[in-house]
Amino acid sequence: MPDANVRIPEEAKDRLAVIAADEGLSLRAYLARLAETLLTPAERAERAAKALAALKEWTGYAPTAAEQRDLDNELDRRLAQVKPR
Numbered sequence: 001m002p003d004a005n006v007r008i009p010e011e012a013k014d015r016l017a018v019i020a021a022d023e024g025l026s027l028r029a030y031l032a033r034l035a036e037t038l039l040t041p042a043e044r045a046e047r048a049a050k051a052l053a054a055l056k057e058w059t060g061y062a063p064t065a066a067e068q069r070d071l072d073n074e075l076d077r078r079l080a081q082v083k084p085r
Contacts, residue, residue: 003028 013027020030039047056062063071 016030017027020027023030025033052062
């Protein structure tokens, strides 16, 4: 596989290198592994659609877009009340 050059701030590279070394990996290997574990936006949307379909099949629950928005707003409101430790 050919390599690619990516420009990032030196501090970010150093931090990633420390994390990689702590896991016994080179920075190159760590970034390759990281890329394999992250989902693209399309993959996340596909998983979400499958999860909603499974939820509907299992429980019959199929929230409307408005209900989902209301639930998201309620979650955001509750998370805003949480104080960091």
